[in-house]
Amino acid sequence: MSRIGLFAGLVASAFLSAGGVSAQEQPVSNPPVVETPAPVAPAAPAAPATSNPASVAPANGAPATAAPVQMPANATAIDTPMTGHPATSLALPHDLSPWGMFMAADIVVKGVMLGLAFASLVTWTIWVAKSLEILGGKLRARRAARAIGDAATLTQAGRALGHNRGPGALLVRAAEEEAALSAGALDHVSGDGLKERVASRLSRIEAAASRRMSRGTGVLATIGSTAPFVGLFGTVWGIMNAFIGISQAQTTNLAVVAPGIAEALLATAMGLVAAIPAVVIYNVFARSIAGYRQILADASAGVERLVSRDLDFRTVPPLSAMAAE
Numbered sequence: 042m043s044r045i046g047l048f049a050g051l052v053a054s055a056f057l058s059a060g061g062v063s064a065q066e067q068p069v070s071n072p073p074v075v076e077t078p079a080p081v082a083p084a085a086p087a088a089p090a091t092s093n094p095a096s097v098a099p100a101n102g103a104p105a106t107a108a109p110v111q112m113p114a115n116a117t118a119i120d121t122p123m124t125g126h127p128a129t130s131l132a133l134p135h136d137l138s139p140w141g142m143f144m145a146a147d148i149v150v151k152g153v154m155l156g157l158a159f160a161s162l163v164t165w166t167i168w169v170a171k172s173l174e175i176l177g178g179k180l181r182a183r184r185a186a187r188a189i190g191d192a193a194t195l196t197q198a199g200r201a202l203g204h205n206r207g208p209g210a211l212l213v214r215a216a217e218e219e220a221a222l223s224a225g226a227l228d229h230v231s232g233d234g235l236k237e238r239v240a241s242r243l244s245r246i247e248a249a250a251s252r253r254m255s256r257g258t259g260v261l262a263t264i265g266s267t268a269p270f271v272g273l274f275g276t277v278w279g280i281m282n283a284f285i286g287i288s289q290a291q292t293t294n295l296a297v298v299a300p301g302i303a304e305a306l307l308a309t310a311m312g313l314v315a316a317i318p319a320v321v322i323y324n325v326f327a328r329s330i331a332g333y334r335q336i337l338a339d340a341s342a343g344v345e346r347l348v349s350r351d352l353d354f355r356t357v358p359p360l361s362a363m364a365a366e
Contacts, residue, residue, distance in 0.1 A: 140305045153275030161315040182336040185209015189343035208250040215242045232352035266311040266322035272312020279305025
């Protein structure tokens with residue numbers, strides 16, 4: 042029995058080892074994957090059509106978002122949230138040059154700016170015209186004063202000046218006319234009356250020449266004194282309109298306030314541009330005209346000396362008078 046049992050055990054172990062080897066040589070296959078279909082969500086109802094794309098709400102209950110607002114190419118959008126109000130989109134122009142600010146200004150501010158620009162044009166026109174006039178007047182007055190100083194008698198001075206129409210020639214001719222009118226009385230009276238009459242006529246000629254040379258400078262004085270106040274009026278008006286715009290926009294953002302205030306301050310700048318040159322040019326002309334008056338005064342004094350010399354030579358023999366000439 043022991044032998045038979047041992048033999049049966051060997052046979053059984055041989056079968057078991059053969060089965061293990063075959064099991065190791067056979068490839069292991071993956072188990073099949075069972076796909077479970079996902080639950081289908083109920084379809085959401087279609088949203089009604091509307092003309093405003095910003096008012097369409099999403100189907101899942103998410104909060105609605107407004108569509109972006111298209112701004113002009115030359116504008117900047119600024120959100121200005123206020124308490125209890127939705128954000129306000131304001132468009133600000135990029136063109137903040139002087140010309141752009143002028144075109145965007147109020148009609149009153151535009152009128153002030155145009156008036157100041159015209160006043161500045163008048164100032165520079167007067168400067169060019171009056172400079173040429175004063176220069177020419179000084180040259181003629183100097184030539185006349187030189188001719189009068191070089192003459193020995195009133196007649197010689199008149200010949201030197203000829204038919205010149207300048208103030209110097211007018212002084213000499215006025216003295217000659219007064220001497221001719223008083224010639225009949227000089228034999229009976231002294232020459233003091235003639236000197237007084239000549240001095241009176243010469244002073245009037247000087248005053249007329251000075252008034253003629255000063256013509257137009259009063260406009261410069263007016264522009265120089267009133268232009269800053271006119272520009273200030275435009276500034277006050279423009280700032281008032283800026284504050285009105287602030288109240289309408291319901292914001293104090295500097296980017297919103299700045300353009301209106303800049304337009305208003307442009308009026309003050311133009312007032313100063315018109316006033317400062319006018320004051321400077323007026324002072325220059327005042328000094329130049331004072332110098333012109335001094336030249337005329339020198340010429341007038343020379344004419345008075347010639348008249349006095351002629352009166353003294355009335356009692357001198359003709360040969361001595363001819364020698365003096």
